[in-house]
Amino acid sequence: MVKVTLWGSLRSATGGLEQVEASGTNTREVLDDLAKKYPALETVIAGGVSLAIDGTIYKDAWFTPISDSSEVVLMPYMAGG
């Protein structure tokens, strides 16, 4: 299982948990599993999120590999200047 850290304000969607577990070997599988386990996260994920995997920030491309030992942090979708 992959440990996914959520940003604080998402805790209301996970019953107060800041870190949750999800199964999967890539971004798509992990996000799909998160949305399945915590339906309140579904709209957030569908609206676009970023993921930091071992310190590197990725947008929501499906096939970025994730291993169980990866540090995974769910982050808001990024926009810049």
Next chain:
Amino acid sequence: MNMTKRLRKTEGFKIVGTRPQRPDGIEKVTGRALYGADLSVPDMLHGAVLRSPHPHARIVSIDASAALEMPGVRAVVTSADFKKQAKFFMQDTLDNCMARDFALYDGHAVAAVAAKTRKQAEEAAAKIRVEYEILPHVTEVEDAMKPDAPILHAGRSYRNIPEGNNANVTNYVEFGHGDVEAGFKDADLIVERSFKTAATHQGYIEPNACVASMGPDGRGELWVTTQGHYMVRDFCAPFLGLEESKLRVTPSEIGGGFGGKTTVFLEPVALALAQKSGKPVKMVMSREEVFRASGPTVSSWTDVKIGMTRDGKITAAQAKLRYQGGAFPCGTIALGAMTAFAAYDLENVQALGWNVMTNRPMQASYRAPGAPMAIYTVESVVDELSQKLGLDPLEVRLKNAAKKGTKSSYGPTFSDIGLVATLEAAKNHPHYRAPLGPNQGRGISCGFWFNFGGNSSVSLHVSPDGTVAVTEGNPDIGGSRASISMMAAEELGIPYDKVRTIVGDTNSIGYSDTTDGSRVTFTVGIATIKAARDAIRVMKGRAAKVWGIDEDAVIWEDGAAKPSGPNAGEFPPMTMEEIARNAFKTGGPIAGHYEANSDGAGVSFGVHLVDVEVDPETGFTKILRYTVFQDAGKAIHPAYVEGQMQGGAVQGIGWALNEEYIYGADGRLQNPGFLDYRIPVASDLPMIDTVILEIPNPGHPYGVRGVGETSIVPPLAAISNAVSRAADVRLCELPMSPPRVLAAIDAKG
């Protein structure tokens, strides 16, 4: 050198790191370069927009009959002429381009006219009769959050908004870790301050402009000044009900963007007018329209509390940020809350943020959106703590600096980052030791920005004479065509002047995300390098065919194919020119291409040092000396890296000292022009010294990091800290205009 070993290159560059002339330079110094407003086409009409004079009103009715009778008028459009959108964000953007049912800010577009001349269109627009029901308005963030505030739209808040907030509060975010309350107990000194920053505008010198045409077959053409022509298509095609590939968008030269041209304002309107009139329509904003109705940045109201031990260790840090982003929901608050404490290695940190709607234009990105105003507050409090504890402010930052392995304030653990090196460079710079005179002060601040990757496409064509044409899909806002040409030349092993890079339109090159997030040199660089490798693969194949050897036995070096060793056969190197000359005989035209979906842009840090002198009798601040230190990863074209550092610093200087959106009690913008929206002029400034640090980004073949945005982040606090020390009173509101500084000095007694 074998190709497989060249996946990463951090030294031995021949072209990268030099300062050649930019490919678009001659056009730009001779006045030939064509910007948004410079194109005219036969039988063209001109568009003009009627804008709401009210900050908040219900649109009861619009009667365009008198306007349609005016000379030269060919079409009038209103919100009824656009397709309704299913997604909130799309509909918000459309509603911002043309008000639907409600005018939400002073300057909000209500209708538009196309006529034979601009003057006729303006005169006709003035004849459109709009009946308004005026509603109460609110423009300031603290007022908009009050329980009895006028509400812009109900039902737009995300579900996680804490109770007690009114419906203007649309987003709520929380970042951080540890236990801040426990951390504050360990502090020897706690400083808690409240800050405000004004909304500022990107201030690009070229007003928004476009030329649109639509055929009866439903095909559209758009010429436009933008940071992202695919983005323009992504919005306009659905707004007009077109298939994406039927709308070809060609980016003009762009006269400055800084994030402000990452969305649409006039473009869908011009297309609708073209559709309705059957003729090409040109639209150009006046400067007043740019200020009233494009997208300035957020204004903010923030409380910061930081605890520190006597020896300068931060024990806990907390920020409560409230951003107003105009008349629609926006997510900039998340970026503010994420970046606020990013420069620090903290055990206990918490950043909370609220986004609030007001009767102001919908905010657009502005260089590191959300970060400057957040980091300003934190860096101000860190400075005050250092001052009160009698500690060197740079040493305090070094003591608490984020580094590899730090759990960042926004969650992930940092990998290779350059903050400590950047702080050390500042510490060892003569500027930091230079003596100061009376009424002078020195300020320092760290800055941070994420930098983005994303999608970009590059096609690289080898011409029959061996020169190279690169087509990419990202508008060049700061000299990127030069750095892209350099990377192509470097990879191919040919001289820089053999490569010419252009920006293609939406139908001539693959999709490319908007030029934003400091992503172009990084992402388009990756795509260019890989496109070059793709072409090299083809060229090696051609050489192998000619030599009759295996393709794997050919290497590429110094712009030529060579056999990989004596076993491959004894052949003299076959130059790119020779391969190109024979291309039609050896298999056809030669090209390489790459469509990147890149990540790993690499965060970047900067440190700014500034000396100011404050006139105690007038509150006037003079910038005496300014030095920017920034980690650029690898600087491809150092002159343009310096340019980004200098330009960002000076925009930050403007933000710190004089720039602000000023709304009257009537909800109208009072200073929609360069006279009273005061961006820095040449005589306001000293030279801006730069120190580029090169800490390679492992996520890029040449080590590139984004450099464009970080430089606007530190100036706000650096200058505030310098002014506060020079005037011996802590300033907590931007801009630090002379009346505000003098009032603070006089209040001190």
Next chain:
Amino acid sequence: MSKIHVTTTVNGDTVEYLCEPTETLLDVLRDRLNLTGAKEGCSTGDCGACSVELDGRLVSSCLVLAAEAGGKTVATVEGMAKGENLHILQEKILEHAALQCGVCTPGILVAAKALLAKNPDPTEEEVRFWLAGNLCRCTGYDKIIRAVLDAAAEMRGA
């Protein structure tokens, strides 16, 4: 409203145009004479992007009526290079990378040329104050000032 017939000299060529009485010199240069080097950044004289020389005097062409140009000489950025040879200021702006978006560049060039004609050896401060009416939002002015000082030195030496 009758149009006004104007005969004037632009970059050395005699040109004639018909203009509305309310049209500015900038409007005519851009829309009637197809000289789009001068840019409209504000049309209120606050940005300098439309700078041209009128009878050898630096002006904002947005603050000159087109009808006023009759019998005068107008010099725009398009007239700075002589054939293939760039003006030294143009070369120095390129060499110093003193432009990013480039939209202010034509105005800066025309203004700097007027400065060096009047004062071939300006100080940094003199260049900064002379160019205070030419807004640049990209560069922070640093490289522009260096380029102008460098061009001045080279022109004095030449």
Next chain:
Amino acid sequence: MRFESPATLEDAIHLLANAKGTARVLAGGTDVLVQMRLGLVTPDLVVDIKGIPGMRDITPVDGGYRIGAAVTGAEMGEHAGLKALWPGVVEAMELVGSTQVQGRATMAGNLCNASPAADSVPAMIAADAVATIEGPLGLRLLPVAEVPAGPGKTTLTKGEIITSIFLPARPKHSGDAYLRFIPRTEMDIAVSSAGVSLSLGPDGMVEFARVAIGAVAPTARLVEEAGAALVGTQLDAATLDRMMAAVRAACDPIDDKRGTAEFRTKTAAVMAKRAAKTAFARAGGKS
């Protein structure tokens, strides 16, 4: 709109006197064109006076200078004699706008635009300058201070044109100066300003002084008490404090986007103090 560029003053006066609707005189145009562009004024007639003989001349008269209505700020700055006699007035005019605006803007236009913040006006009032006004009823002379009637309003009547401004001769050991406060170093409208003109007696004391202030009242105004405070002194600190108090007492500014009333009042006095010191030094004064 009709555009006319008459060759004689008579024609210009005739055009303006008989104009229907709104008429505007065009000298430098740096205010009129902006107002037209922003839709603040829509003239039916614009009369360009630059082609009228004498309008572009700086003429020495009785030890002073007569400055034609179409003389630009740049031309004033290039006139060595004028600059030597009234450096403060020339300085004030040179502060109006950018280099580009300097190539067009005129002192008479600055006066007729009647902005309370016009830079050249306090300097001209301190200099006791006189405007020559010609109109359908002939010629009259009017002290500059009496031309503006309020923001955007003048005491000129229909058909009248300011044709020149006269800066008088002055005794030896005289000096003048003008300073304004703006938030940047250039390109702003004065938030407060002051012009000071003074002459020294044989004893090195100020014998005569005029102090005028701008941007702190509906029109620029002469502060007689401030000038009087300087007389008989060498601008010691107590004198300057008295002068500043007189300036503050004369201020009646508004709060607006450019500054608060309090800020304008305080800085007007600071500008007056600094201008007085410069004028004193220019007069050869030693303190």
